[in-house]
Amino acid sequence: MNTAERNRNPYANVDWQKVHRVQGSTHAHCQNADIFKSYIEQGMEFATFSNYYPSTPTWPIREIYENDSRLKQASYFRNRKFVDEELDFRKFFAEHGLDVSQLPTDRGERKYPDPPEGFMEAPNAEHAWFSDYNVYLHICSVGSMLTTNMDKKNAGLLKEYGFELGCPIPWREAFDLMLDKLIIPDGGGITINHPNWSHLPTKDICDMLDHDPRVLGIEVFSNDADESYSGQAEPVWDAVLSTGRQCFGFCVQDHLHNQWKGRSILLVDERTPEACLRAYREGRFYGAVLGKGLSFDFIHWDGENFHARCDRGGCLLQLMSKVGVAEEYFKSSEAHFTVKPEDRAKHGFLRLTAFCEATGEKLYAQPIMLD
C-alpha cells in the first residue's frame, strides 16, 4: 500500500468563492429507467450507482442493456476463488450441456435513457456476503470496476457448478480487489454502509479503516435504512473519530422509493468525474439530506479557530468533538469556536452539523482532526 493517509483537514484547499458544488451519492441503486429519471429530476449531477446481483458497475450508463447481466460478467467467483476474466454464460451453458434457451439470445434494449448534457458518472457497486463476516456487511467501491456477486437467475441455474451469490472471500481480500480496480489512483475508495442497520461494532469499523486509507468512512445518514429506524449513525461516527482515526461521513439514499434523501455535495474546481472522485478521496464534500434549503458558505480552520457560515439564518448548528456537543448555535447562521492548544487533545476532532427547521435540510460537515 502506497497511499496517503485520509485527509485530516478536508476543507484546507477549498476556495469557497469559486468552487463548484456537485450533487452525488456513493450509495444509490438504479435498477431501471424510471429510477434513473427520478434521480436526474431530483438533481443528481454525478452518478456512482451501486447495484448488486451482480455487483457490477452501472457504467457508462449509455452502454448498459437490459440483458447484459444474464449474458456476461466481467469477473466472478467459482468454488470460492476469484476469477478475473469474463464469464460468457451462453458459452458456459453450451459447454456444459445446459439448456441455453434459459438465457436471453441478445442484449435487448438499452436500459436507461440518455443522460442530460454535462451529466457525470463513474463506476461503483455494492458488495456483500464476505466469507468472514455476517450478511450485514455491505460495502460500496466508489470509482472501482470490480464485479462480484451474480445475477440471481443465473446463480440459481449454475448452483451445482461452484457459483454462488455474494463475494465469498474474506473482506480484507475483497477490499484489496476493489481498490486494485479504481479507475484513477488518487480518487474514489470504499465506504462502509449503514453501520447502524448492520450493527457493526466500532472495533470492526476501525479495523476496516486501518486496513487501507482508501477506506474512506461510514454512512451517517442512510435514508432507506431509516425506514427501519436504523439509518442514523452520528454516535458511531463520533466514537470512531474519538479514537483519533479520520473517518468521512456519507449521506446516502440506498434504494430509492420516492424522494431522494441523502446526498454528497462535492466541492470541485472543475466539473469532471475525476475531480468528483478526488473530492470523495480527500473529504472535500459535505453531506446533505435534501440538497436544497441550506448550504455552507464556507468552513474554515486555521489551526486554532473554527469558523463556518450557512447561507441562511435561523438554523441550529452543532459542533461536535470528543466531548460530545462542544458548542451549539441556536437560531444562527454562523459557528465560531476557538481551540486553545491545551484543549486540542480534549476535543480530538471538530465536525459541524446544521439543521434548518423551515426547510427540513440538515448538513453534515466532514471532521477536522486536531492532532
Ligand SMILES: [Zn+2]
Ligand atoms: Zn444498497
